[in-house]
Amino acid sequence: MTLAEGAFGRLANSRSVSERTVIASEKESGASAAANARVAPGGEGLSLAFRAVRKSFGDRQVLKDIDLEIPAGQFVAIVGRSGGGKTTLMRLITGLDAPTSGEVVIDGKPTSGLQKSVRLLFQDARLLPWETVIGNVGISREQGWREDAADALADVGLSGREKDWPAVLSGGQRQRVSLARALVSRPGILLLDEPFGALDALTRAEMHQLTERIWQEHGFTTLLITHDVAEAATLADRVLVLRDGHIALDLEIDLPRPRRSYDPAVASIGAKILREV
Numbered sequence: 001m002t003l004a005e006g007a008f009g010r011l012a013n014s015r016s017v018s019e020r021t022v023i024a025s026e027k028e029s030g031a032s033a034a035a036n037a038r039v040a041p042g043g044e045g046l047s048l049a050f051r052a053v054r055k056s057f058g059d060r061q062v063l064k065d066i067d068l069e070i071p072a073g074q075f076v077a078i079v080g081r082s083g084g085g086k087t088t089l090m091r092l093i094t095g096l097d098a099p100t101s102g103e104v105v106i107d108g109k110p111t112s113g114l115q116k117s118v119r120l121l122f123q124d125a126r127l128l129p130w131e132t133v134i135g136n137v138g139i140s141r142e143q144g145w146r147e148d149a150a151d152a153l154a155d156v157g158l159s160g161r162e163k164d165w166p167a168v169l170s171g172g173q174r175q176r177v178s179l180a181r182a183l184v185s186r187p188g189i190l191l192l193d194e195p196f197g198a199l200d201a202l203t204r205a206e207m208h209q210l211t212e213r214i215w216q217e218h219g220f221t222t223l224l225i226t227h228d229v230a231e232a233a234t235l236a237d238r239v240l241v242l243r244d245g246h247i248a249l250d251l252e253i254d255l256p257r258p259r260r261s262y263d264p265a266v267a268s269i270g271a272k273i274l275r276e277v
């Protein structure tokens with residue numbers, strides 16, 4: 001049983017309370033939830049927009065006319081079936097791929113090429129095995145990198161592990177190093193492509209808390225791909241469901257933080273997302 005299926009079981013049982021406890025506002029098919037978005041403190045985030053974005057690979061159209069406005073500092077979860085185009089959407093933001101047509105706009109400017117203000121984290125931490133922990137974090141080797149890397153490691157709770165090799169770290173610790181590596185470059189937009197998918201439930205919960213705290217402190221705009229609807233409902237200001245190349249659901253979540261996945265209001269939002277997926 002996957003965690004998402006586990007969430008489904010819990011959420012299915014909470015259906016009786018769902019209609020009474022949904023306090024999210026919902027807009028269908030790409031409509032923007034930007035107007036009421038909460039911006040995390042810190043103010044370093046960058047706004048992001050998709051304007052009529054299409055992406056095709058050969059004759060397969062993966063993204064169809066995506067229009068989206070994400071205000072600076074918002075935490076957005078992207079949910080959808082496997083192969084639905086979630087990673088493709090993220091690659092367009094990084095500049096690793098270009099749209100077939102349309103524009104990706106960051107901080108009001110249409111993008112082209114690799115975006116230095118955007119950082120992407122994957123499910124596997126992708127650390128260099130021949131570099132120590134601090135060497136992995138300070139990979140740019142720009143002036144002052146060692147202090148910046150040490151600060152970032154402290155931020156993710158890994159002070160004292162600077163000289164360790166990646167091989168001796170647990171999966172959760174490797175993800176923390178990967179997060180610290182992203183933080184040193186002070187990203188305006190942080191993209192998380194299922195970064196918690198391979199972690200056990202307890203480590204996953206710790207990483208949720210850490211991610212939320214760091215997002216609140218730094219204020220970067222965050223997009224999280226997840227298959228776990230409970231994770232989306234717990235962490236995000238807003239959830240997008242990507243289906244058949246369109247945004248099928250754009251749901252704002254206006255619940256106080258920190259949230260607990262077993263809270264009936266959170267669970268009912270998870271159920272709502274799951275119905276769309």
Ligand SMILES: Nc1ncnc2c1ncn2[C@@H]1O[C@H](COP(=O)(O)OP(=O)(O)OP(=O)(O)O)[C@@H](O)[C@H]1O
Pocket residue numbers: 057062080081082083084085086087088089
């Ligand atoms: N470089 C590529 N060349 C050809 N097809 C591609 C390429 N990248 C992605 N695709 C196709 O685009 C579709 C969407 O893939 P994508 O990885 O974006 O989905 P996803 O929603 O992230 O899936 P998952 O949840 O399984 O990671 C898939 O059919 C995939 O095969």
